[in-house]
Amino acid sequence: MTGISGLPSQGAEDPHVEDPRVEDHDIAGIAGNPIPHLDGNAAAGPLWELFRIDIIAAIGRCKNCGAVRVFGEAAVYADAPGIVVRCSSCDGVLLRLVETPTSYWLDVSGLSYLQIDREG
Amino acid sequence: MGIISSGFHGKRRTGNAAIPPGQHETGTFPVLTAGPAPYVARADWEFFITTEAGQRHAWSWDAFMALPQVDIRTDIHCVTSWSKLGTSWRGVSLDTLFEDVETASEFTTAHSYGGYTTNVPLRDLLGGKAWVAWEFDGEPLERAHGGPARLLVPHLYLWKSAKWINGIELMREDIPGFWESNGYHMHGDPWREERYS
Numbered sequence: 001m002t003g004i005s006g007l008p009s010q011g012a013e014d015p016h017v018e019d020p021r022v023e024d025h026d027i028a029g030i031a032g033n034p035i036p037h038l039d040g041n042a043a044a045g046p047l048w049e050l051f052r053i054d055i056i057a058a059i060g061r062c063k064n065c066g067a068v069r070v071f072g073e074a075a076v077y078a079d080a081p082g083i084v085v086r087c088s089s090c091d092g093v094l095l096r097l098v099e100t101p102t103s104y105w106l107d108v109s110g111l112s113y114l115q116i117d118r119e120g
Numbered sequence: 121m122g123i124i125s126s127g128f129h130g131k132r133r134t135g136n137a138a139i140p141p142g143q144h145e146t147g148t149f150p151v152l153t154a155g156p157a158p159y160v161a162r163a164d165w166e167f168f169i170t171t172e173a174g175q176r177h178a179w180s181w182d183a184f185m186a187l188p189q190v191d192i193r194t195d196i197h198c199v200t201s202w203s204k205l206g207t208s209w210r211g212v213s214l215d216t217l218f219e220d221v222e223t224a225s226e227f228t229t230a231h232s233y234g235g236y237t238t239n240v241p242l243r244d245l246l247g248g249k250a251w252v253a254w255e256f257d258g259e260p261l262e263r264a265h266g267g268p269a270r271l272l273v274p275h276l277y278l279w280k281s282a283k284w285i286n287g288i289e290l291m292r293e294d295i296p297g298f299w300e301s302n303g304y305h306m307h308g309d310p311w312r313e314e315r316y317s
Contacts (some may be wrong), residue, residue: 002267035264077154081199081279084154088306091156093235098303100316105303 013065036079040072043085050104053116061112064092071114138195139203140310149256151264154298158284162268167252168215168287172225178287179217181268184252187212192251194271194274196281197310201261209272211253212284214288225290229297230271233284239306240273240280242290246270249275252285277308277315 040056047055056072067089074094078082082098087110094110107115139145162181169177179187192209228245230238244250253272254261262268266283272278279299300306307312 035151035153035155037156075156076187079150079152080154080300081152081304082154086155095157096297096298100303103303104317107302 035077036051037086038076038078040070040074040076040085042076042078043074043083043095043097044072046083046099050106054117055114058089059115060094062081062087062090062092062112063112064093066112121132129164131194134195138205139268140197141313142315143197143201143203143310146204149204149207149265150154150198150200150202152200152278153197153264153283154236155234157263158200158232160193160233160262160268160284165268165301166287167217167269167285169221170287170289171223172220172290172292173223175222177217177221183214187216189211190251192253192272192274194272196274196278199277199304199308199310199315203310204274209251209253210255211251211269211272213248213295214252215248224299227291227294229289229291229295230282231286231289232282233286236282236284236298239284239291239294239300240271240276241294241307242271244276244280244307247284249273275309277305277310280308 018071019063038044044054044056056070058071059068060071060074061068064087067087068089073088075088075091077086082096082105084093086092086097087094094108096105097105098105124231136145136275145218159167165181167179167184192211194207194209195203196207197203223242226242228240228242230240250271250273252303253268254267256262256265261270266285269285271285272283295307296306300317303316305317308315
């Protein structure tokens with residue numbers, strides 16, 4: 001699964017090289033219709049509410065691809081029925097957080113671990 | 121064919137009787153997504169139905185487009201509280217797609233390109249209630265809204281109308297999908313405010 005931001009820009013500079021995405025004119029908004037996402041900071045507030053831990057500098061391992069990255073580098077999709085945090089290496093889901101009137105639902109099954117600095 | 125499907129004419133704007141409880145009307149079409157929009161060329165697109173017995177039915181884009189096409193005018197309701205009234209779509213009824221499918225199952229899981237899933241009872245997909253839609257407002261469905269094609273189940277909250285639809289899997293039991301496994305309702309009727317489990 002590849003996000004807009006991760007797509008190569010072949011064809012943009014050389015008019016003789018056809019971009020296979022643009023070739024499919026029937027699907028609108030190929031280049032000008034990115035799906036917005038934020039970085040890991042956007043999930044820090046809700047997670048602070050839950051755990052009182054600043055998670056931005058925490059290091060997490062993606063269960064999907066094994067990438068070990070700082071949480072703040074992850075991709076956060078907040079325009080959704082909940083918050084979805086995805087790995088910036090493979091786009092795999094690291095974390096889902098849904099707030100209902102009575103509960104928080106937190107799924108961290110996409111993380112092998114979170115390493116949190118005790119000094120942080 | 122230009123058939124206007126009955127039952128979803130939603131013109132009762134006076135007093136906002138068309139708007140379910142807890143919803144407000146929007147004139148825009150907000151883009152809500154749980155991740156990057158997968159790019160699926162029509163040449164590569166496929167829609168499948170698999171039965172609980174393992175039978176597989178599949179349509180290429182050309183085969184899908186050769187099926188009877190219908191125009192749909194309907195209201196849509198997102199669980200994040202916006203409703204959009206009188207939207208226009210074109211697509212293929214799930215009744216058409218299920219014509220040759222033999223099943224005793226009551227449950228389904230909708231699968232999207234990109235890995236999204238949502239569970240929808242079969243009774244909510246049949247009987248003129250659901251479509252695989254590829255056109256919105258007379259234009260090809262934008263990728264941000266699920267193009268090349270998305271599921272459209274307008275009588276349920278929009279998270280059930282899976283974008284970038286790839287297929288329907290008939291299930292022996294009701295298995296929660298992407299949001300349902302994180303607190304959202306297994307059914308999602310906006311008129312009953314079935315938002316959360």
